[in-house]
Each structure stands twice: as C-alpha cells, then as structure tokens.
Amino acid sequence: MMAAFGGTLRDVENVYSAGVWTGWSAPIMVVAATVVAWMVTRVTGVVLRRVVRRLADRAVRAQAGPWRVRSRRRNEESNALHEQRRRQRVDAAARMINHLVSVVVWLIALIVVFHLLEVDAAFFLSSAGFIGAGVAIGGQHKVNDYLTGLLVHFEDRYGVGDLIEWETPSGGMVCGAVENVGLFTTRVREGDSSVHIPNHALAHVRNRSQEAAATTLHLRVGSRVDEAAVSSALRDLAGEPGLTDVLFVGDIASHQPDTGEIRVDVMTPRPLDPRLRERLERRAERRLGAQATDDDRPLV
Structure with a gap:
C-alpha cells in the first residue's frame, strides 16, 4: 500500500523533472491516486476479513485467544446458532479494522493529491487552525467510541439481540x-x-442475556473430604497464578458417587477450556489431599 503511493510520488517527480508536465497531467494523476486508494481499500477489506476469520478459526481449534468461546445466551441451545453469532463477531471486528485502514489510506491519498496540486499541506492545515482544533476535539471522542466498539466484539460484551x-x-x-x-x-x-x-x-x-457456563470437575481425593472443604479449596484456588481467569458464580455443588471420585458442579462466566479445567482439577486434588493428610495426623 505505502509502496504504491511511494511509486506514484516518484513517477510524478520524474515527469515534472523531465519537463513534460502539462495542464492535464495534474487532474489525471489526481484521479489515478483516487482510483488507487479506492482499489487498495477494497482489496484490504477482503484480505482483512479472510485473515481475521482464519485467526479466529485457529484460535477455536487451539482453545486459545479471544475467539475460542462465546458466552452462551439464554434460550440459545443450537450449536449452529452459537457458531453463527461467533462468525458475526468476527466479521464485525474485521469491518471495524478495515475502516481504520481505509482512513489511513485516504489520508495518504490526500497527501498525494496535495503534492500533485503543489499545495502546501502544512500551510493549508495551519491556516485553518480553529477547524483543526474542533476536528481534534471531536475526533478524540470518535476514537474512544471506535476502540470501545472494537473491544465489544473482542471481549463479547454484548451482541445483536442481547x-x-x-x-x-x-x-x-x-x-x-x-x-x-x-x-x-x-x-x-x-x-x-x-x-x-x-x-x-x-x-x-x-x-442480561449472557448466562453462566456449567462445568463438572472430577476430583480424585480421599473419602474423608467433605463438600465444605471442596468448595473452600476451589474458591481459594480461583485467582492464583495460572488460574486468574477462573471466577465462580453462585454455589458450588459436589457429590461423591460409588466410583471413588468427587464430582463438582461449578458455574463460571465463560466456559473453562480443557487445559484450564485440568489445571484446576490437579491443583484442587493436591490441596485437598494435603488437607486430608493434615487431618489424619495424630494430635500431640
């Protein structure tokens, strides 16, 4: 993109230095720069959409990144609908990034047009300082709105229908x-x-449309561990290094069937990915096992 505009500027300088600059050359080059800018914005839009989609699909397969899960909505039982809404987030984020790239492209095109028309851009902007100040103040709020909207898609704060x-x-x-x-x-x-x-x-x-995700943990600990100890151990582990993304919502219910393991039903704002769930289970087993060992020690 930058190379295309750089090449246009060099061509203009070569034509000017060769003495073949005519009255129609400037308008033609202005039209050419505008057409190139329009084509670049269209091409970057397609490329960005494909790149963002590929990165999102890779994040889902790797169970990592902002696109790996989407907070489930109430009454949303269809996996197809779940995937469709995630795709909508990805496409919306790609469009917003493309808008930013388009602004940069058209700013470069404007500088090229000024150069072609032999207009001093610095003098032009400084002569309209009060307009520039107003644009800067208004632009500050627009930049804030743009970044907030982009984070809405990345962090899945809310979506259409919520x-x-x-x-x-x-x-x-x-x-x-x-x-x-x-x-x-x-x-x-x-x-x-x-x-x-x-x-x-x-x-x-x-x-209000986002619902907590239900997860079942399987803990292999001694039979002397009660439900209160399990709940306390899990809440203590939440927020520790490696488990900073774990946050429990509501009560923690546990029951111990005949298989010798404790099944714990927890609710989290977002579904726990397999690696995080396994890490939580292993740490909970070690902590509960250590507590059971301490309880079995004879009193002196």
Missing part, C-alpha cells in the same frame, strides 16, 4: 435489546423506539 442494561448520565437505569453495534454508536431498541448510544457510554453495561 438484552442489556446501562446507566444514563442522569443516573437512571435503562434496559433495551441491541439492534446493531456500529462503528461509533450502538442502536438499542427501548420500548417502541430506537436509541443510538455512543459506544463509550456503554463501557459499563450489564448483559
């Missing part, structure tokens, strides 16, 4: 269904009307 609750500037709580997550704003259906909210205003939001 029922969210947020706090208004006056301090009241408003609840509505998400209709669209745009580049700078989110459209929410509230009652019989739609509300357009800047993305940065939804930095703190409660998603």
